[in-house]
Amino acid sequence: MAKAKKKVDAARADVPVSEDGAFWIEADKGYSIALIEGKLQSRNPKGAALASVPKWLKDSEQAQQLISLGEWLDEHEKQSRDTIEAWMLRSLPVPRSVLVAIWQDPSWKSILTNAVVCSVTGEKLNQQESGFLREVDAKKGAGVIDLDGETQWLKSDSIAIPHPILLDELDDFRALTIELSFQQSLDQLFRQTWKPTKEQLKGNAVEDFRNGKFEALTHALSLCRRLGYRVSGGSACSPVWENGRLTEGRFWVGAEYPEAETYTWDLIFTDDR
Incomplete structure (x- = not known):
């Protein structure tokens, strides 16, 4: 994979960027290829985009390198998303220095952009300093748009992405998202949540x-x-973190014959793992 990426990087240095923002690489017989939105695309010698990549071209070494690169990028994006989602599900404090480092990566940045974040004071979420993440700067801090539509720079050493159930102003954040036409790549504000009743507690x-x-x-x-x-x-089992304490959620789906119909039952939480 490293060799493939180096070869592609070397090739793209000699190829101008087209209007669609893609780096087109010269291939055999005057054709050119590019990786666009994770998929291999091709153009004929006249520069016309083709609906599908010819088999001989797709099987070429250059094309296979691009395909491998696309698979690597897909896996990288998935790992980035899984990590950020884990931070949100546990509302973990993330060192601001970490955000500064990963903000340079397009995959991390696209997922983090417009996530609602807040400062962390001690070990507690400080929702007085919160907003939609728009920028991260090593000197200024984490730049957010707050509920008043104003820009703030959060300067605490750690920043958290709160689980929506913990957001005091969840409805206001949802409304502002619609008003400002913000799109969240991270499933946060409109994630379905449930609050336990007194009896359930x-x-x-x-x-x-x-x-x-x-x-x-x-x-x-x-x-x-x-x-x-x-x-x-x-x-079905899933680890559940709450206030730094690990429990396990178990949702009954059945244990009879695989071909038999089944009905779900209670969702329970237990320390017995």
């Missing part, structure tokens, strides 16, 4: 999601795998 189980029907248990298990949940003892 007394126990460790939630009954609201009972009786979800699957025609076959295999369908439920496939969905769990696709969403990234481990299944154990008939339950």
Whole structure:
């Protein structure tokens, strides 16, 4: 992969950037190729874009290098997104120096842009200093647009991306997102959330999601795998961090014959892992 990237970098240095912002690399027979939005594209010798890449061209060494680079970039974007989402789900303090470093990377920057962030004072979220992340500067701090539509620079040593359930002004942030036409790459403000009732706070189980029907248990298990949940003892399992304490959420999906229909049952939280 490193060799492929070096060769592509060397090639792109000699190729002008086109109007679409792509770096077109000269290939055999007068054709040219480029990686656009993660996909291999080609142009014929006259410069016309082709609907599909000819097989002989797609199988060439240059094209395979670009395809490998695209796969690497896709994986890099996924890892960046997973990391930022983990920070948000746990509302973890992130050193501002880390934000300064990763802001230079287009993948990290695109996911972080417009995320609602706040200062961290001690170990607590300081929501008096919060807003939509728009810029990160080593000297100025984290530049945000606050709820008044004004620019602030957060200068605390650590910055957090709060889980939406913790945002005191969640509705106001949602409204301002629409008003300013901000797009969030990170699933934060409009993420579905639930607050426990007084009765639910007394126990460790939630009954609201009972009786979800699957025609076959295999369908439920496939969905769990696709969403990234481990299944154990008939339950989909997920680690849950709250106030620095780790518990496990377990949602019953069934443990009968794989071909038999199944119904969901309680969502429970337990320390027994």
